[in-house]
Each structure stands twice: as C-alpha cells, then as structure tokens.
Amino acid sequence: xxxxxxxxxxxxxxxxxxxxxxxxxxxxxxxxxxxxxxxxxxxxxxxxxxxxxxxxxxxxxxxxxxxxxxxxxxxxxxxxxxxxxxxxxxxxxxxxxxxxxxxxxxxxxxxxxxxxxxxxx
Numbered sequence: 767x768x769x770x771x772x773x774x775x776x777x778x779x780x781x782x783x784x785x786x787x788x789x790x791x792x793x794x795x796x797x798x799x800x801x802x803x804x805x806x807x808x809x810x811x812x813x814x815x816x817x818x819x820x821x822x823x824x825x826x827x828x829x830x831x832x833x834x835x836x837x838x839x840x841x842x843x844x845x846x847x848x849x850x851x852x853x854x855x856x857x858x859x860x861x862x863x864x865x866x867x868x869x870x871x872x873x874x875x876x877x878x879x880x881x882x883x884x885x886x887x
Contacts, residue, residue, distance in 0.1 A: 767822050775810045779803060783865040791855060791871035819843035825854070828884055832867075834859045835882040837875060858882045 769777035786806050790797040800809040814820075819842065826837040835858055842851040856878030860868040872878040879886045 767824060771821055773814060773820060775807065775814070778810065779807055781866050782806060783862070783867050786866060787868045789868070789870045791873045793873035794871070797871075816845055817842045818845040828879075828882065830883045832860055832862050833882040833884075834861060835878055835884055837878070 769775075769781065782803055784803045785801075786803055788800040788806050788809060790799070798809065800806045821841040823839040823841065824836055825839065826835070828835040835856070837854065837856055840851070840853055840855050843849070844851075856872035856875055858868075858870045858872070858878050858881045859866060860870075870878075870881055872881065876886050
C-alpha cells in the first residue's frame with residue numbers, strides 16, 4: 767500500500783513475482799487483466815498517466831492461507847480533469863514465498879470473501 771500511495775511503481779513491482787497477474791473488478795468499464803511483470807508495469811504506467819493522486823485507505827484485512835482479503839477506499843484525482851473519485855473496492859491478493867502472485871478486484875464484499883476462501887460473516 768505504501769509503495770502505491772507514494773506512486774513508487776518500482777517499489778511496488780519489486781514486491782511482485784515475475785508471473786504476477788492483476789485482474790480489475792468486472793464492475794469497471796473496460797476492466798483489464800495484466801499478466802506478467804512487464805504487463806503490470808505497463809498497467810501502472812497507464813494508470814499514473816490518467817491519475818495524479820492515488821490513495822488506498824485499507825478498511826479491513828483478513829487472511830486465509832496464501833490469500834489476503836482487503837476492503838479499502840480508493841481515492842483518485844484525474845490528472846487533466848481534476849475530478850475526484852472516492853470509492854470502496856475489495857481486493858484479494860495471493861502471496862507465495864513473500865511475493866505478490868495475483869491481485870483480484872471486486873465490487874462486492876461477499877464475492878471477495880468467497881474468492882479468498884473466507885466464509886462470509
């Protein structure tokens with residue numbers, strides 16, 4: 767979170783496995799999947815071309831095996847428009863041997879919990 771909030775793409779990528787896969791929430795218009803560290807790097811470059819400020823504000827963390835469920839607010843500011851976006855999203859991270867293997871985005875908490883293998887409470 768710190769690397770992303772500080773717009774330090776190199777530090778964020780250093781935490782990722784070379785086969786990292788990033789899957790955006792299906793609720794996003796034009797949701798994309800980036801597979802492999804080079805594709806994730808290009809994704810981050812495109813993302814930062816559109817957003818001048820990015821802030822992840824974690825609200826909830828739950829662990830289950832190699833998966834981490836995170837509910838967070840994502841705050842963005844459009845680089846050209848100045849528009850502000852503030853929305854809650856769900857993320858499920860898969861971590862193995864200390865490296866991020868996968869990040870899945872969700873619009874719905876229950877879907878995220880299921881993807882993380884956690885029983886909904």
